[in-house]
Amino acid sequence: MKYLTYPDFQSSLRDLYQKGGAYQRAAQKVQEVTGHFAHQTVGDPLGILKTTNHGERRIKKCVKYDLGHGCRLITVQNNGLVVFCFIGSHDDADTWIKKNTGLEVDLDVKTGKLCTVRKSIDIQDPNGRLDTDTDFSAGKLFERLPARFYDRLADGLPRSLARGLEALESFAADEEILALAEQIEDAVLQDAVVDTFLLLRVGHVEEAKSRIDRFTNEKIPVEEIDSGLVEAAPTGERLVDMSELPPALLEHYVKTASFEDWMLFLHPAQREIVHREFSGPARLAGVSGSGKTCVVVHRAISLAQRYPDQDVLILTLNRSLATLIERLVALACPADQKSCIHVKSFWKLCQELLFDFEPDQRPLYVDVTWKTNETIDDVWDEFYRCEANNRDAEVLLPVHRSLLGRGVSPQPYLREEFDWIRSGLSSDHRNDYLEMERAGRAEPLTN
Known part of the structure; x- marks a missing residue:
């Protein structure tokens, strides 16, 4: 089993502990469980806890534990993974679940890392649909996405329907989004459109991008991945492997601030x-x-x-x-x-x-492109996948196939090589790369 924590877990554990009394004792029960992970003890540490009498339908694979005195521990357990999500009173736990409806764990195909995605259980059921408010921001919701993400979602939609989606703003009601989505025949795309615009409405752009990645199979549910690969996969930014979190650190954090x-x-x-x-x-x-x-x-x-x-x-x-x-x-x-x-x-x-030396060239030295508001990651993805009518990356296809055949993820590997070449060689010496030794590179570019 692989035990992970979600970002809300540590802060909720601390908050419950600092309430004192019965709440503190409930937090200590969970601390006792987490202490086993760092020491990699044999058996299931969660076996000392009692599951609740009622299941949870708003989050797939959710398992809740009754800690006594109305306190709950919320976990997601799937294909050898246990994610500690939240601990709190019954009401706080219910509020957290409502806010995180549809939470799932995926494997990012590009990075090979475990990540989270939010996907409605049932878009027609208010209790199974992503629960989001509005952030009251101005502007069209679709404009919050880089063009390449929105294009993947809108590809093949009738122009009249696309115009309707592009008119949505942050004050759009669930019913308005659903009415547009119901015109889509493909149920999978329908779900993806609803989820994406619900997430954009509340300002969760990264979650919306992840939801589109799930739709285009660039993020895959962990239940569809071999359990051995899941066990070996590193964690992304939002998940922490508990075996790497010293118990003393967590205990100090819980007891202080x-x-x-x-x-x-x-x-x-x-x-x-x-x-x-x-x-x-x-x-x-x-x-x-x-x-x-x-x-x-x-x-x-x-x-x-x-x-x-x-x-x-x-x-x-x-x-x-x-x-x-x-x-x-x-x-x-x-x-x-x-x-x-x-x-x-x-x-x-x-x-x-660079700003000092070339003040007129500031747009060249920022994180995002000045016109399309894309990051270097977005630009690289667009180039590598031959999007926006740019087929230049097709020349990499033989290398792509070679790496794939050796079990190496080609896109991040080649991105690292491009970064190395660009950083280490001036434009007039780029051909020197062909003769250079790449000491320390675990996997050679070619066999």
Whole structure:
């Protein structure tokens, strides 16, 4: 079995624990269960919990546990996966289920990672249909999607029907969306259209894109995948493998406030490194979870205190890590020193320098295209799949087949190679790539 957590699980566990009394005891029962996963004990840790008397029809494969005193643990269990979704009082659990109706676990064909998708159980049943409100934003709903996503959904629809969908705005009622969808003969497409526009109405664009990916079989339900592949698949951004989450970390998070508080805790060995004087550059090495990020944050604060008239820069290769460190600095740093510490990804630093050197070329150095509002991921997908009447990628077909035959997912593999070539070779030296050794590449481009 593979045990995962959904984003709402940790915060709901913390909230229930901090209520104290019977609620805290219910949270401790679940903590006892989660402690087994990191230690990989034999048997089913969930066996100590009692399932509820009534099932749940609003989420497929949902299993609820009665923790006593009206508290519930909500999980999704499918093909060797157990996803811990939410823990709370009976009313809070019911509210969560209503908000997350149709939650399913898929395998992303492009990345090979486990992810989540929301799909209505029955679009005609208000209790089985995705429950979404409006975000009251202005503009047409379909314009929130990159063109390539909307085109996949609208392909083959009569133009009159497509115009009706394109007129929908955030205040559109369920009945208005359903009335348009009922003109579609294909029941699978009908469901996808309803779900997509319900998700767009509330502003959940990424979930809407995932729903379209499910419709075009780029995300596949885990029950249709071999259980061995599911067990071996890594998790995407919204799911966390519980075997990788130390019990001490989860316990501290539950009993205090946040992961940030835990990450900022310094033990004596780390404190010595933070305040040490070095004669030159120093390299801090350690395994994942050993506290390197914590040391970096406190080191920056220490330097800002020692050199109040100078700036301190924390530079990361990963943009998401830069965002996390920025939050940690904001929490830990005295107010009068925050302005001295700057946290940036290497990408952001380069972008700022390019803005300075070429202010007239700013549209070239942003995350999305200036006209179609597409990310680099969207542009790559469009190119690789020969969409928008661009067939240039057909030249890659022999390589695509070769990689596929060896069990390698071609699209992300070739994307990585393109990134490597573009980063490592100037345009007038690109042919040098053909003779270069790709040390460290686990799978060769050709046999």
